[in-house]
Amino acid sequence: MDFRVYILAITSFVVGMVELIVGGIMDVISKDLQVTVSMTGQLITVFSVVFALSAPILLTITSKVERKKLYILTLFVFFIGNVISSVSPNYSTLLFARILSAASCSLIVVLSLTIATSIVKSNYKARAIGMIYMGISGSLVFGVPLGTMLGNMYGWRSPFILISILTLISMLIAYFFLSEIPPKRTVPLRQQLLSLKGSKLISAQLISVFMLTGHVTFYAYLTPFLKTQLGLGPTWISMVYFIFGIAAVMGGGIGGLVSDKWGSTRSILIITALFSVVMFLLPVVTFSFYLFLVVLFLWSMLSWTITPAQQNYLIQIAPESADIQQSFNNSALHLGIALGSALGGMVVENYSILYNAWVGSLCVLLAFLCAVFSLTRPMIAGVKGS
Structure with missing residues (x-):
């Protein structure tokens, strides 16, 4: 290298x-x-x-x-x-x-x-x-x-x-x-946009959008959540983020292994479903700090576990524009971050920070539904996926 x-x-x-x-x-x-x-x-x-x-x-x-x-x-x-x-x-x-x-x-x-x-x-x-x-x-x-x-x-x-x-x-x-x-x-921008065609491919990109929307709806406001719901100070908050980081890095590696073993399609369905459930549990387990850390660890790990399967799936269904689809997926991720932080702000402003994780969980459920929809559409250009 x-x-x-x-x-x-x-x-x-x-x-x-x-x-x-x-x-x-x-x-x-x-x-x-x-x-x-x-x-x-x-x-x-x-x-x-x-x-x-x-x-x-x-x-x-x-x-x-x-x-x-x-x-x-x-x-x-x-x-x-x-x-x-x-x-x-x-x-x-x-x-x-x-x-x-x-x-x-x-x-x-x-x-x-x-x-x-x-x-x-x-x-x-x-x-x-x-x-x-x-x-x-x-x-x-x-x-x-x-x-x-x-x-x-x-x-x-x-x-x-x-x-x-x-x-x-x-x-x-x-x-x-x-x-x-x-x-x-x-590749001209117009030509890049033309490559994003078909309900199978568009819904596949939306998996990333809604997955990150749900994740960031809670993650962007994690610090005030930790302060108000668990009463943590700066030292413990930094420790929570450190644990989050370790879990996320582990998730990326585990995601590659899971995708190779189960295939990208099955992995996407299982990971999005689990992620939605785990995220829903986060506010529920705040009565025990140690139980909350366990659930937070799982939440963080799952947030990055889907990436290898998602990238592989996009390559499988659109091999002729794989590079462009990777670029679009990067934009989809950041669009999800934008939507998540905006949605999370609306929840904090109008309701309570306690609800952010539950609203985020519903967004991840939308990602799961997009995955189901994409996986049940006909393959693009006759390419067979795993």
């Missing part, structure tokens, strides 16, 4: 942390900027929406720019976005900074994937893609606990300062170690 792939994976980890990092310091930000917790949650929503929409558009616009130059320039824009976040005097400025960070982050992630596959031999391409996705998933898992720890120790601005510093270091490493890479032909 080319060592530069690890550089790209680490960079993806650094930029990916910003998306959900607000979740762990939501109450601190809302208090300092004098806005409601639900408004603070919309900082995740806006980021995720911009991320989901920006990647295919920006990739098309910048299709003729040399890749190394574009990568470093985009990292610089991302750096500026985080500097603005760290010094934001009010909510509006922070919101603008989140939009800037999201658009640049989306392009960095896509460029990391395309550059990684272009600098390795053909027999290493799958592993290179897997390495970049490890960086992305790791950032989503560990961004919140890191933000929580730093935010509670040094204030909510400190995570953005750290990410700004790490981004500068990433820029320097990319400048010295990446070689110039000429741009390749980019």
Whole structure:
């Protein structure tokens, strides 16, 4: 494996942390900027929406720019976005900074994937893609606990300062170690959208949307839930997030084994059903902190277990546009994050944070129904799935 792939994976980890990092310091930000917790949650929503929409558009616009130059320039824009976040005097400025960070982050992630596959031999391409996705998933898992720890120790601005510093270091490493890479032909956006056809494929993508919507409806507001329902302080909250992170990483590995053993279709059905049930139980078991940790561990593990089966299923049903479908699925995940944080904010604002997990469980049930619908549609182009 080319060592530069690890550089790209680490960079993806650094930029990916910003998306959900607000979740762990939501109450601190809302208090300092004098806005409601639900408004603070919309900082995740806006980021995720911009991320989901920006990647295919920006990739098309910048299709003729040399890749190394574009990568470093985009990292610089991302750096500026985080500097603005760290010094934001009010909510509006922070919101603008989140939009800037999201658009640049989306392009960095896509460029990391395309550059990684272009600098390795053909027999290493799958592993290179897997390495970049490890960086992305790791950032989503560990961004919140890191933000929580730093935010509670040094204030909510400190995570953005750290990410700004790490981004500068990433820029320097990319400048010295990446070689110039000429741009390749980019599939026009209209052609990409045309590949998303048929009820089987659309409903398959919706599995990711509703799965993440349900998950983030509760996860984005986990910190205030832990404080109000379990009475936990900053130290224990950081510990809960650490346990969550370990379980999520384990879930990714277990998901690959389960998918290989049961097949992608059966795995998707079983995992979405279990995830909905476990998520429903989270508020029910708060009477026992240790029982809650067990259920939370299962919830976290299942949240990432579905990914290998879902990616494999998309390849099986649309092999002729597999790369594009992977890109769309990445956008689907972030669209789910946006919907989840928005929906969770509405529940907190109008009802009680106690209901977030139950509303999220219903969203996951929709993912299960989408899976049933997709699996019962005829195969695309006569391709046989597992």
